[in-house]
Each structure stands twice: as structure tokens, then as C-alpha cells.
Amino acid sequence: MPIAMAVAVAVSPPFLGRTLRKTFCGRRIPNSEVGFSINAIFWGPKKAVEPTKQEISLGDFSLSELGVKGDRSSFDKDKKLSVRVVSSISEILPHEWDACSIDAAGPDKFNPFLTHGFLSSLEETGCAVKETGWVPQHIVAQDDSDTVLGVIPLYLKSHSYGEYVFDHSWADAYYSYGSRYYPKLQCCVPFTPVTGPRILVRNTSYRDQVFDILVSAMVALTIKYQVSSLHITFPSADEVAKLKEKGFLQRVGMQYHWKNHNYRSFDDFLMDMKQSKRKTIRQERKKISAQNLTMKRLRGYEIxxxxxxxxxxxYRNTTDNKWGSAYLTRDFFHEMASKLGDGVLLVTAEEGDELVAGALNLIGGDTIYGRLWGCLPRAYYPNLHFEACYYQAIEAAIELNLDKVEAGAQGEHKIQRGYMPVATYSCHYILDEGFRKSISNFVIREQAQLEYVMKVLHESGPFKDTVT
Structure with a gap:
């Protein structure tokens, strides 16, 4: 069954001429209660959406701290929580944002893409900004002592580029039946198909309450802006379960990850593979030195x-050759590297004294994240892509005693090099009830097809039968 089967969506005629209904917690919200709308050109790539100029408050809430077995007798009053929207991550202090990020993932699973440093680099260098169709609308929750207890990376978008969970067919269907799909709200790390927490909450006794309030605030903002939908892409598995309970549709995707089974060396890893696959990888690696290429792994100040x-x-050579979009600017790489330091791993290939290719990785608490690759224009070095992107990352993970390597989206060729299929998720809140039903039917069918494909790929994988 081809993977391409899971790409089309059908929408029935009852959508014709229907206006979007605003619902929240089962209640229809009349337009008179919404307050204002956002006007935007909603069809076509990279059209900037104009957000409201005023600071947006999403309400004040009470947090109840419970003692043993729910006893509140020892507490005089509830803590207050205010929730608001900021138009730039610079409005939040880095240490406050990062405290939420670290607590959300846990120190052992630290995710560099969720840091203030990475996200602010995208904004400060013109990557995720209004002019490119990414309007920051980050949600912040502060208690009555002005301590930040939770944050959400959120963007108002006028297109679907740079997300890696493809909903262009949804937009086409919405548009064909007289409704506008754009703008929409997108909770994610821009241009980064990496799983991790999206509702970033401090580890306090109020944690679950803050999480629920932040999710409700996102939905309320979706209604307030009168946009078509809210999308949370690549959330953690724990968040997916909670969001399903709150009425979000679930969509399943697939990536290819390498798992470290306590390997002591690259050869130790190869011994878990079938003999033919092991032979192929060794031959591919030998061709690197035969081409007089020298591989290096650089970190931090070495770069x-x-x-x-x-x-x-x-990077530009890769995007130009693949008809892609160059989402990132030259300044982004400099800015991001200066903020993340040793968390950046750059794999380079040199021919003599000339740098001819490279692969960018970030290092997390238990994972190496492979992100971007490129080489000199018109240069061709057989098997160099496999070496720079996959084998060097595996060696680095073994050396650093990390649990896995995430090699990014797409690419069935990764399987024969030890990267196996894993499920990824996204969650979607569609305001229009009829369209929501059609999308729900679609994602259910899509999931069944994808699960079948993953089963077939695992059964034909490169590892010995004794390796799980």
C-alpha cells in the first residue's frame, strides 16, 4: 500500500456557503461576543496577517493548591493567574521561558528547540516574523507575584509552509466551499519537525491547572480571532492524550529515528544488523576516505x-535544488549558534583545505537532532550525504551516550541505515462543526493506512530478528 494514499480529503456539499460557527466547551459563541476579527488575504503563500495592535488579555484565573487528600484547610486564599498574549518572545525573560521549557520536558529530555535562545533567534533574524507569514502570538501565564508559570509558542499564520504536517488539501477544501482557512493559529517550533512539549508549564503544585487554563486560552483566542482552526504540531505523547480529552482531533505522522541499544561503538551497532545491510554500510563509509574527504564533528567554540x-x-544550494523555500537567513545560523553554544554539532566534510559539505545537528538531553544538510553547488560525492547526516550522528550519539538520533522528516532510505519508523502526532481544533466531522473521518482513515505502512516497514527492516 503506497504511502501517497493518505493525502486526499473529500468534503461533502453541505459546506457550500456555510459560515464558520464559533464554539467553545460545547457552547456556540455569537459574533457579538467575539469582539473583533482579523482581516487578511487568506489565499496564497507568505501573505502577512495583521494582528491586533493592543495587548491581549485572555483572563484572570484562580489556582487552588490542595493539601493531602485534597484538604485545603491550611490555605487562606487561592493564587491568581493572569494569561495574556505577547507579540514577541523578547517580551519574556529568557530564564523564565527556559524554566518552563526545562520543567515541561524534564532535564533528562531537554529539547533545544524549545529554548528562548532558539526561538528568539528565529524572530530576531527575520525568519519567524510577520513579513514571512509567522506572526508571534505567544501565550504567557503569570501568577500574582509575576512569576511565569507557563508559556506557549504560538503563531498566527497566513499559509501552511514550514510546518511538516501537511494540511494544504484541507485549505483547498475549505476555500472551495466558500470559507477561508487562513489565517489560522499554529502552536509549534517553526520550520522544525521535532517532537516535544508545546504547552510549557513549570513543575509546581498548580501544574495541571495551569496546563488546562493554557489550553482553554488557546481555544478562546482561536474563537476571539475568528480564524478557522488551531493546530498543535509534534506535541509530546502525554499532551496528545490530554488534548484528545479536550476535543482536539488527532493526526498521526511518521519519522525515522535511530535507537541506541547501549552500543559501545559503531561496529557494535552494525553487529545488530543483517549481514547484507552491515556490508553495505561498511562499503559506503569506505568510499568517503577513498574520495580524499575528511569528516569532522565540531561543537561550540570550534565552529x-x-x-x-x-x-x-x-543550505541555499539544498533548498534551491529541491524547489524548497529558504526559510532561514544567514544571520540565523550565527545568532542561534552564539546562543546555544555546545548544544550545536556541525558535521563537516573537507577536501584538502576546502569545506565542501556539512550537516547541522542540535544536542538535547537524550537525543541528537539532525536538521539540515548541504554541499557546494555542482559538487557530487557518492555516499557523503549518508555519512554526514546518518553515520556521523550515530557515532556522536554513541560517544555522548545519548538514547537516539532523530533525522528529520521523510526519507525511506534511512531505514536501511538503521533509522526505523516511529509515529509522530499533531492535534487540531476545527471551529466549523461540519468541516471538523469531515476532517475527523479523514484522519481516522489516514491513521489506519499509516499504521499498516509502518508495520510493513518494520517487518522488512535491516535488523536481525533478535533485535527489538
């Missing part, structure tokens, strides 16, 4: 400005 300037050329 100089000249490396990033050259890597940007590699």
Missing part, C-alpha cells in the same frame, strides 16, 4: 563564523 557563512551556501 567559527566562516563555517556558518559557508554552511549557509550549502
Amino acid at each position: 567559527k563564523a566562516k563555517h556558518w557563512d559557508t554552511f549557509y551556501k550549502f
Whole structure:
């Protein structure tokens, strides 16, 4: 069964001429209660959406701290929580944002893409900004002592580019039947198909309450803006279960990850593979030295400005050749690297004294995240892509004693190199009830097809039968 089967969506004629209904917690919200709408050109790529100019408050709430077995007798009053929207992550102090991020994932599973440093680099260098169709609308929850207890990376979008959970067919169907799909709200890390928490909450006794309030605030903002939908892409498994209970549709995707089974070396890993696959990988790696290429893994201060300037050329060569969009600017790489330090791993390939190719990785608490790859224009080095992106990352993970390597979206060729299919998720809140029903039917069918494909791929995988 081809993977491409899970791409089309059908919408029935009852949508014709129907206006969007605003619902929240089962109650229809009349337009008179919404307050205002956002006007935007909703069809076509990269049209900026104009947000409201005023600061948006999403309400004040009471947090109840419970003692043993729910006894509140020792508490005089509830803590107050205010929730608001900010138009730039710079309005939140880095240590406050990062405290929420670290607590949400846990120190052992630290996710570098959720840091203030990474997200602010996207905004400060013109990548995720209004002009590119990404309007920051981050949600912040503060208690009555002005301590930030929770944050959400959220964007108002006028297109579906840079998300890696493809809903263009949904937009087409919405548009064909007289309704506008854009703008929409997108909770994610821009341009980054990496799973991690999306509702970032401090680890306090109020944690569950803050989580629920933040999710409700996102839905309320969706209604307030009168947009078609709210999308949370690549959330954690724990969040997926909670969001399903709150009425979000679930969609399943697939990526390819490498798992470290306590390997001591790359050869130790190869011994878990079938003999034919092991032989192929060894032959591919030998071809690197035969081409007079030298591989290096650089971190932190070892990566100089000249490396990033050259890597940007590699990046543009990749996007240009694949008819992709160059979402990231040259300045982004410099800014991001200066903020993340040793969390950046740049794999380079040199021919003599010339840098000819490179692969960008970020290092998390238990994972190496492979992100971008590129080489010099018109340069061709057989098997270099496999070496730089996959084998070097595996060696680094073994060396650093990390649990896995996430090699990004797509690419069945990764399977034969030890990267196996894993499920990823997204959650969707569709305001129009009829369209929501059609999307629900679609994602259920899509999931069944994808689960079948994953089963077939696992059964034909490169590992010995004794390896789970």
C-alpha cells in the first residue's frame, strides 16, 4: 500500500456557503461576543496577517493548591493567574521561558528547540516574523507575584509552509466551499519537525491547572480571532492524550529515528544488523576516505563564523535544488549558534583545505537532532550525504551516550541505515462543526493506512530478528 494514499480529503456539499460557527466547551459563541476579527488575504503563500495592535488579555484565573487528600484547610486564599498574549518572545525573560521549557520536558529530555535562545533567534533574524507569514502570538501565564508559570509558542499564520504536517488539501477544501482557512493559529517550533512539549508549564503544585487554563486560552483566542482552526504540531505523547480529552482531533505522522541499544561503538551497532545491510554500510563509509574527504564533528567554540557563512551556501544550494523555500537567513545560523553554544554539532566534510559539505545537528538531553544538510553547488560525492547526516550522528550519539538520533522528516532510505519508523502526532481544533466531522473521518482513515505502512516497514527492516 503506497504511502501517497493518505493525502486526499473529500468534503461533502453541505459546506457550500456555510459560515464558520464559533464554539467553545460545547457552547456556540455569537459574533457579538467575539469582539473583533482579523482581516487578511487568506489565499496564497507568505501573505502577512495583521494582528491586533493592543495587548491581549485572555483572563484572570484562580489556582487552588490542595493539601493531602485534597484538604485545603491550611490555605487562606487561592493564587491568581493572569494569561495574556505577547507579540514577541523578547517580551519574556529568557530564564523564565527556559524554566518552563526545562520543567515541561524534564532535564533528562531537554529539547533545544524549545529554548528562548532558539526561538528568539528565529524572530530576531527575520525568519519567524510577520513579513514571512509567522506572526508571534505567544501565550504567557503569570501568577500574582509575576512569576511565569507557563508559556506557549504560538503563531498566527497566513499559509501552511514550514510546518511538516501537511494540511494544504484541507485549505483547498475549505476555500472551495466558500470559507477561508487562513489565517489560522499554529502552536509549534517553526520550520522544525521535532517532537516535544508545546504547552510549557513549570513543575509546581498548580501544574495541571495551569496546563488546562493554557489550553482553554488557546481555544478562546482561536474563537476571539475568528480564524478557522488551531493546530498543535509534534506535541509530546502525554499532551496528545490530554488534548484528545479536550476535543482536539488527532493526526498521526511518521519519522525515522535511530535507537541506541547501549552500543559501545559503531561496529557494535552494525553487529545488530543483517549481514547484507552491515556490508553495505561498511562499503559506503569506505568510499568517503577513498574520495580524499575528511569528516569532522565540531561543537561550540570550534565552529567559527566562516563555517556558518559557508554552511549557509550549502543550505541555499539544498533548498534551491529541491524547489524548497529558504526559510532561514544567514544571520540565523550565527545568532542561534552564539546562543546555544555546545548544544550545536556541525558535521563537516573537507577536501584538502576546502569545506565542501556539512550537516547541522542540535544536542538535547537524550537525543541528537539532525536538521539540515548541504554541499557546494555542482559538487557530487557518492555516499557523503549518508555519512554526514546518518553515520556521523550515530557515532556522536554513541560517544555522548545519548538514547537516539532523530533525522528529520521523510526519507525511506534511512531505514536501511538503521533509522526505523516511529509515529509522530499533531492535534487540531476545527471551529466549523461540519468541516471538523469531515476532517475527523479523514484522519481516522489516514491513521489506519499509516499504521499498516509502518508495520510493513518494520517487518522488512535491516535488523536481525533478535533485535527489538
